[in-house]
Amino acid sequence: KAGVTQTPRYLIKTRGQQVTLSCSPISGHRSVSWYQQTPGQGLQFLFEYFSETQRNKGNFPGRFSGRQFSNSRSEMNVSTLELGDSALYLCASSLPNRESYGYTFGSGTRLTVV
Amino acid sequence: GQQVMQIPQYQHVQEGEDFTTYCNSSTTLSNIQWYKQRPGGHPVFLIQLVKSGEVKKQKRLTFQFGEAKKNSSLHITATQTTDVGTYFCAGPYNNAGNMLTFGGGTRLMVKP
Numbered sequence: 443k444a445g446v447t448q449t450p451r452y453l454i455k456t457r458g459q460q461v462t463l464s465c466s467p468i469s470g471h472r473s474v475s476w477y478q479q480t481p482g483q484g485l486q487f488l489f490e491y492f493s494e495t496q497r498n499k500g501n502f503p504g505r506f507s508g509r510q511f512s513n514s515r516s517e518m519n520v521s522t523l524e525l526g527d528s529a530l531y532l533c534a535s536s537l538p539n540r541e542s543y544g545y546t547f548g549s550g551t552r553l554t555v556v
Numbered sequence: 557g558q559q560v561m562q563i564p565q566y567q568h569v570q571e572g573e574d575f576t577t578y579c580n581s582s583t584t585l586s587n588i589q590w591y592k593q594r595p596g597g598h599p600v601f602l603i604q605l606v607k608s609g610e611v612k613k614q615k616r617l618t619f620q621f622g623e624a625k626k627n628s629s630l631h632i633t634a635t636q637t638t639d640v641g642t643y644f645c646a647g648p649y650n651n652a653g654n655m656l657t658f659g660g661g662t663r664l665m666v667k668p
Contacts, residue, residue, distance in 0.1 A: 473654045485599070485644065485658040498655040532598055536654055544589050544601030545656070 444469065446535050446548035454554045460521040463551045467514050467535030473497075474516040475545065476508060479530040488531075491516050523555045558583050560647055562659035570667050575632040577662035579645035586648055588621055588628045589656065594641040602630075635666050 447466040455461050467474050475498075476488040487500035491510035508518040514535075520527055530552050534545035559582040569575050579588065587606045591599040603612055605621035605628060612619045616639075618631045632639055642663045646656040 475654060475656075477658075484660045485646075487649070487655055487657070490654050492654070498649070500655075544591075544604055545599070545654075546601065547598040550598050 446533055446546050448531075448533050448548035448551050450551060451549065452552050452554075454556060455523050457523055457525060457555055459523050460519065461523060461553060462517055462519045463531055463533075463553075465516045465518075465533030465535075465548055467516070467533075468546055471535035471537060471546070472514050473536045474510055474514065475534045475536070476516070476518050477532045477534065478502075479532055479550070480528075485532070488518065520553075525555050528553060528555045558647070558649055558657050560645060560657045560659040562645060562662050564662055565660065566663045566665070568665045568667065569635050571637060572634050575635050575639070575664055577630050577643050577645075577664075579628045579630075579659050581626045581647050581657075583647075583650075584625050586625075588625075589646045590619060590628075590630055591644045591646065591658075592641050593644065593661070597641075599644060632664075635664070637666050637668050640664060640666050 449464045473492045475490040478486045489496055489508050490498040494510045505521045510516045530550045532550045533548045536545050561580050563578050587604050589604045590602040592602055593599045603619050608625050609623045610621040616633045620629045642661040644658050644661045646658045649655040649657045
């Protein structure tokens, strides 16, 4: 079965701009989580969506937002980009319950803010 | 808040040597997961441990969950160049939902 698909793979934006990243989870996986990965901070949780509802939110400013559609596809948006937002953004899909067997990550979107 | 720490941060080994990374949580975990990320790649799920004292093996990899469910280890026997990458442990944040707290990772480098 198809894996987790993230688009685009690479993105270069200017400070102050906004960006939208897309994630299509594995078919049947209704939970989608987003992580930011940087060399200094490691993997930091952004948010999790399940059945179009944000179920958990990490400690990021309100410039970071997301949503999930009825087909479980998810998007995340970052407004008013800052240089520090340069990172690899990873989407992960999983089964929705506590006994899930791990995340399946997408290849990520590498965002560079200049 | 909940913290998951991993040591060491980096490890250089000669091919054929063993390798171990350790993971410690500030809170008791309902389960612990391990992931591997190859250079330039994304994290790939390796295994989940659920029971206190659980030990699981995958070929040359041995995973252990501590009796108190606050620590875990990954041991690789006779490393190969294909083992190169960063190994992360992760635990459910506040043991609820699908949110995971990841350790900082241990980057393994193998000299052929």
